[in-house]
Amino acid sequence: GAVVSQHPSWVICKSGTSVKIECRSLDFQATTMFWYRQFPKQSLMLMATSNEGSKATYEQGVEKDKFLINHASLTLSTLTVTSAHPEDSSFYICSAYPPEAFFGQGTRLTVV
Amino acid sequence: EDQVTQSPEALRLQEGESSSLNCSYTVSGLRGLFWYRQDPGKGPEFLFTLYSAGEEKEKERLKATLTKKESFLHITAPKPEDSATYLCAAGGTSYGKLTFGQGTILTVHP
Numbered sequence: 001g002a003v004v005s006q007h008p009s010w011v012i013c014k015s016g017t018s019v020k021i022e023c024r025s026l027d028f029q030a031t032t033m034f035w036y037r038q039f040p041k042q043s044l045m046l047m048a049t050s051n052e053g054s055k056a057t058y059e060q061g062v063e064k065d066k067f068l069i070n071h072a073s074l075t076l077s078t079l080t081v082t083s084a085h086p087e088d089s090s091f092y093i094c095s096a097y098p099p100e101a102f103f104g105q106g107t108r109l110t111v112v
Numbered sequence: 113e114d115q116v117t118q119s120p121e122a123l124r125l126q127e128g129e130s131s132s133l134n135c136s137y138t139v140s141g142l143r144g145l146f147w148y149r150q151d152p153g154k155g156p157e158f159l160f161t162l163y164s165a166g167e168e169k170e171k172e173r174l175k176a177t178l179t180k181k182e183s184f185l186h187i188t189a190p191k192p193e194d195s196a197t198y199l200c201a202a203g204g205t206s207y208g209k210l211t212f213g214q215g216t217i218l219t220v221h222p
Contacts, residue, residue, distance in 0.1 A: 042214070044199070044210075091153075095208070097207065100203060100208040101158045102158055105154055105155045106154060106155040
């Protein structure tokens, strides 16, 4: 199946700093990528839809100024968590479309 | 609003004890019903996509079925390595956008 790679797998940052997470489609071109967030023992919640060459579409309640998404090429989307706070600590996962069924391995963000 | 509900929340089985997981959905214009396996600290691993009522797909000890209102993931003679969280997700009219259920935590005891 298609391979979606996320980097880093885990990151620890200090409160107030920014962190960038990369999502790459390794063997196909992804016109659209999706960013999800998962809290412990909860399911995936869609944060935003990222389209190559255009602005991301954010789900209701997601702060677009805090979670900056860039989809500059057909194989790379980035999520930047700006001015991170402890409540931003979570598991962030991306998926790429087409095909729509495949996810990256996730990034564990811990803000201290 | 699209909704996906999974049951039970948790399921404990003995090795070899077959069972089923349920996924009920309310989605406008269902384009696909997806099943994933998720291990702790990892992203969802794709298992199946079902597109129309009556469709069935199998992979090793797993079999997924779909009706107009729900999907089942049947696990036959499970092994401890089948222990994981199983997620169901529905794709609606927005291409690629999935609505996930809460998941079923499966534990298989040897």
